[in-house]
Amino acid sequence: MEVSSVEFGHHAAAASKCFDDDGRLKRTGTMWTASAHIITAVIGSGVLSLAWAIAQLGWVAGPTVMLLFSFVTYYTSALLADCYRSGDACTGKRNYTYMDAVNANLSGVKVWFCGFLQYANIVGVAIGYTIAASISMLAIQRANCFHVEGHGDPCNISSTPYMIIFGVVQIFFSQIPDFDQISWLSILAAVMSFTYSTIGLGLGIAQVVSNKGVQGSLTGISVGLVTPVDKMWRSLQAFGDIAFAYSYSLILIEIQDTIRAPPPSESKVMRRATVVSVAVTTFFYMLCGCMGYAAFGDNAPGNLLTGFGFYEPFWLLDVANAAIAVHLVGAYQVYCQPLFAFVEKWARQRWPKSRYITGEVDVPLPLGTAGGRCYKLSLFRLTWRTAFVVATTVVSMLLPFFNDVVGLLGALGFWPLTVYFPVEMYIVQKKVPRWSTRWVCLQLLSVACLVITVASAAGSVAGIVSDLKVYKPFVTTS
Numbered sequence: 316m317e318v319s320s321v322e323f324g325h326h327a328a329a330a331s332k333c334f335d336d337d338g339r340l341k342r343t344g345t346m347w348t349a350s351a352h353i354i355t356a357v358i359g360s361g362v363l364s365l366a367w368a369i370a371q372l373g374w375v376a377g378p379t380v381m382l383l384f385s386f387v388t389y390y391t392s393a394l395l396a397d398c399y400r401s402g403d404a405c406t407g408k409r410n411y412t413y414m415d416a417v418n419a420n421l422s423g424v425k426v427w428f429c430g431f432l433q434y435a436n437i438v439g440v441a442i443g444y445t446i447a448a449s450i451s452m453l454a455i456q457r458a459n460c461f462h463v464e465g466h467g468d469p470c471n472i473s474s475t476p477y478m479i480i481f482g483v484v485q486i487f488f489s490q491i492p493d494f495d496q497i498s499w500l501s502i503l504a505a506v507m508s509f510t511y512s513t514i515g516l517g518l519g520i521a522q523v524v525s526n527k528g529v530q531g532s533l534t535g536i537s538v539g540l541v542t543p544v545d546k547m548w549r550s551l552q553a554f555g556d557i558a559f560a561y562s563y564s565l566i567l568i569e570i571q572d573t574i575r576a577p578p579p580s581e582s583k584v585m586r587r588a589t590v591v592s593v594a595v596t597t598f599f600y601m602l603c604g605c606m607g608y609a610a611f612g613d614n615a616p617g618n619l620l621t622g623f624g625f626y627e628p629f630w631l632l633d634v635a636n637a638a639i640a641v642h643l644v645g646a647y648q649v650y651c652q653p654l655f656a657f658v659e660k661w662a663r664q665r666w667p668k669s670r671y672i673t674g675e676v677d678v679p680l681p682l683g684t685a686g687g688r689c690y691k692l693s694l695f696r697l698t699w700r701t702a703f704v705v706a707t708t709v710v711s712m713l714l715p716f717f718n719d720v721v722g723l724l725g726a727l728g729f730w731p732l733t734v735y736f737p738v739e740m741y742i743v744q745k746k747v748p749r750w751s752t753r754w755v756c757l758q759l760l761s762v763a764c765l766v767i768t769v770a771s772a773a774g775s776v777a778g779i780v781s782d783l784k785v786y787k788p789f790v791t792t793s
């Protein structure tokens with residue numbers, strides 16, 4: 316009996332080395348891997364529209380709004396990080412997803428509302444990233460065309476084939492089973508984001524030197540170049556573009572669930588990762604956005620590296636746009652993994668005895684790859700994720716309006732997912748008294764962000780309606 320107890324103790328100790336307190340395989344994430352995931356998600360296509368956004372707002376409002384959004388994103392992300400565990404920060408029950416956190420703290424119809432918004436926003440981001448990636452791949456061909464044929468040649472080329480190429484690549488990478496196994500892709504994507512941001516910054520500086528001065532004005536694009544109504548809509552859309560550039564709260568809990576067990580608590584590690592990530596992204600955003608506006612003033616293109624404010628050196632533009640495409644492959648996966656996991660979990664619960672849903676086939680990997688291990692192929696994962704990628708690719712072909720789509724996505728996701736739910740969950744979890752100073756300040760923050768969301772969404776819808784008047788599906792060229 317005594318020997319059995321000792322043996323059992325050894326087995327338990329061995330198990331604890333392999334499993335966390337919830338029985339799942341030990342998480343291995345650190346502040347740096349969490350930061351890589353965040354940077355991959357945040358420094359995406361949004362950075363390229365910031366010069367255009369600042370051009371609408373001017374030298375005063377543009378950088379101010381950017382700093383404001385960075386502060387709001389950091390603050391509400393810190394509130395959200397505290398909701399990963401219910402109760403004690405080190406030993407409380409884990410909430411594996413954003414929706415689980417809402418369910419643990421708010422419950423009721425708010426859970427369904429949150430789930431709908433989160434997963435609808437992920438679908439929208441997938442569409443936006445497909446558009447952005449195709450534009451970048453298209454820009455490589457156009458840059459080479461301009462170099463050979465001259466800047467006067469229109470070099471009209473369809474973006475549809477490039478969307479299909481991106482979709483095929485995503486079908487392959489979408490078979491990566493879960494978040495834990497894409498850290499390498501996030502790190503690669505983060506490196507790519509710094510690559511193209513740095514190139515954009517360098518080209519902007521070179522353009523400012525060439526202009527022998529800084530372009531732009533304190534109030535942004537002048538009434539006269541655009542009508543007063545257009546000025547208003549474009550300014551509101553700029554708010555949406557900046558909001559989208561900071562949008563990652565909808566996957567924060569899922570990223571936090573990859574961090575190794577305490578000590579220190581996951582919330583502390585996530586707060587540090589958020590500080591690092593938001594500081595780095597804001598630094599790059601300010602440099603790229605402000606330098607792009609300084610270089611082109613009111614004529615700043617909607618996409619700094621594909622709007623052809625720059626033509627030469629064409630090979631450097633090719634490198635930058637290739638880096639964007641590679642980065643967006645990783646960003647697409649970082650955003651979509653929570654949706655993939657949600658649907659597959661629901662399917663397993665709904666049809667637990669279905670071999671199609673729950674069964675896996677061992678596919679031997681080539682010798683020398685991952686130690687000769689097998690890849691566990693799920694037929695359901697293969698078919699459903701492939702169908703998702705195909706659907707988002709087709710919708711992207713129908714709506715290739717980069718700036719307007721980016722602005723609308725930012726607007727729709729910013730208030731509810733970045734501000735409202737984190738604030739409400741924090742109030743419940745920390746038992747903040749109603750009408751206390753902290754409660755009132757949190758509610759004022761939420762209401763102010765709601766007003767910004769509604770206004771910027773209206774601006775983006777107006778832009779999409781304008782684009783649809785002259786657009787023909789599947790035949791649009793750039």
